[in-house]
Amino acid sequence: MSGSMRMASSVAWPCLAVVVAVAALMIGLVAPAEARKEGKQSIGYYELRRGEFSIVVTNWGATILSVNLPDKNGKIDDVVLGYKKIGSYVNDTTYFGALVGRVANRIAGGRFTVKGQPYHTYKNDGNNTLHGGHRGFNQVFWSVRERVTGQFPYITFYYRSYDGEQGFPGALDVLVTYKIDGDDSYSVTMYARPVDKPTPVNLAQHTYWNLRGHGNGTILDHAVQIFASAVTPVDADLIPTGAVTPVAGTPFDFRTPAAPGAHIADVPGGYDINYVLDGEADGQGVRKVAVVSEATSGRVLELWSDQPGVQFYTGNFLKGDEGKGGAHYVKHGGLCLETQDFPDALHNPKFPAEIYRKGQVYKHYMLYKFSLAN
Numbered sequence: 001m002s003g004s005m006r007m008a009s010s011v012a013w014p015c016l017a018v019v020v021a022v023a024a025l026m027i028g029l030v031a032p033a034e035a036r037k038e039g040k041q042s043i044g045y046y047e048l049r050r051g052e053f054s055i056v057v058t059n060w061g062a063t064i065l066s067v068n069l070p071d072k073n074g075k076i077d078d079v080v081l082g083y084k085k086i087g088s089y090v091n092d093t094t095y096f097g098a099l100v101g102r103v104a105n106r107i108a109g110g111r112f113t114v115k116g117q118p119y120h121t122y123k124n125d126g127n128n129t130l131h132g133g134h135r136g137f138n139q140v141f142w143s144v145r146e147r148v149t150g151q152f153p154y155i156t157f158y159y160r161s162y163d164g165e166q167g168f169p170g171a172l173d174v175l176v177t178y179k180i181d182g183d184d185s186y187s188v189t190m191y192a193r194p195v196d197k198p199t200p201v202n203l204a205q206h207t208y209w210n211l212r213g214h215g216n217g218t219i220l221d222h223a224v225q226i227f228a229s230a231v232t233p234v235d236a237d238l239i240p241t242g243a244v245t246p247v248a249g250t251p252f253d254f255r256t257p258a259a260p261g262a263h264i265a266d267v268p269g270g271y272d273i274n275y276v277l278d279g280e281a282d283g284q285g286v287r288k289v290a291v292v293s294e295a296t297s298g299r300v301l302e303l304w305s306d307q308p309g310v311q312f313y314t315g316n317f318l319k320g321d322e323g324k325g326g327a328h329y330v331k332h333g334g335l336c337l338e339t340q341d342f343p344d345a346l347h348n349p350k351f352p353a354e355i356y357r358k359g360q361v362y363k364h365y366m367l368y369k370f371s372l373a374n
């Protein structure tokens with residue numbers, strides 16, 4: 001039951017410029033009661049734009065609220081699912097656009113040991129801890145550490161998680177940068193650093209995509225390609241069994257582009273599983289993770305990352321949830337590609353280790369590139 005330690009990391013903690021005072025871009029949303037009660041902490045909305053491509057993020061949960069880009073006819077749509085009011089993100093269990101942690105995905109039984117010391121984390125998913133517990137990183141205020149405008153705008157959010165938060169050991173410093181890196185592309189770079197005790201860390205970005213535009217039907221007809229030859233199968237509670245199984249000849253094979261709808265009937269509940277990415281699996285190299293395209297809009301999304309796994313989720317628990325602009329998100333109305341370390345690695349010694357100690361730096365990089373199909 002004891003997770004193994006990470007090898008000494010060569011990743012450096014980033015040096016950031018002095019905090020820039022920021023005037024929040026108000027886009028007519030209402031701060032939740034919790035925000036107002038906190039007094040000093042308030043909600044900010046930050047738009048990053050380059051030409052017609054823009055994303056909007058907030059410091060509540062370091063959440064992505066929208067990603068806007070043209071289709072092949074020049075019509076701009078928001079292609080990520082989200083709520084109209086920020087208050088709807090409080091206590092939300094869909095994780096729309098959320099930055100999840102301290103440990104993304106499930107921890108079996110909500111317990112683990114580090115250096116012989118037992119820990120119990122908040123069980124918010126039956127007997128398991130999901131996405132860091134009831135008050136994970138998606139349910140806290142982050143502060144703005146740095147904001148840069150101009151050609152390649154970015155924003156860095158900072159959060160100090162305290163010792164014992166949701167049951168996790170030790171304080172943890174976390175930085176997340178959203179940056180427009182080029183035309184129609186943005187990156188998410190996450191860093192975490194234990195302040196005192198060793199702790200598991202596994203962050204993920206939980207944006208739901210619908211390339212036709214959020215609320216415009218299901219993603220079952222999108223073409224999805226995932227560069228992975230194996231998955232980590234799960235039990236009925238979605239806990240990995242520890243096996244690593246080839247996708248060849250199964251409904252999980254997306255090595256060549258396929259519609260999720262083609263074989264979803266053979267996947268009880270719909271897709272919600274971790275793929276073992278091909279190529280280097282030590283989390284160092286950046287590689288192509290997935291390509292998603294949608295024929296009627298012509299939009300194509302390419303995802304690159306340095307992580308060993310990606311959770312492919314087809315919005316199985318959506319049930320007409322009301323979203324932005326009066327949209328309703330039907331079952332399979334969005335898909336998630338959450339790059340990550342393998343789920344429940346704390347209980348699977350064969351999975352890449354996810355425990356970091358003081359002096360080690362966790363890094364997770366994601367690059368999203370958009371284009372239009374010919």
Ligand SMILES: *[C@@H]1O[C@H](CO)[C@@H](O)[C@H](O)[C@H]1NC(C)=O
Nearest residue numbers: 032033034087088090091134
């Ligand atoms: C969120 O849940 C807490 C209890 O855990 C409750 O006190 C609070 O009112 C809820 N907030 C919203 C906006 O639903």
Ligand SMILES: *[C@@H]1O[C@H](CO)[C@@H](O)[C@H](O)[C@H]1NC(C)=O
Nearest residue numbers: 109123125126127128236237
């Ligand atoms: C939690 O685990 C206990 C003991 O294994 C079991 O009896 C109970 O049904 C489980 N609860 C859920 C919600 O899975």
Ligand SMILES: *[C@@H]1O[C@H](CO)[C@@H](O)[C@H](O)[C@H]1NC(C)=O
Nearest residue numbers: 071077212213216296297298
């Ligand atoms: C839904 O997507 C189709 C195909 O791109 C587009 O023609 C239509 O305008 C979209 N509907 C809405 C409500 O945006």
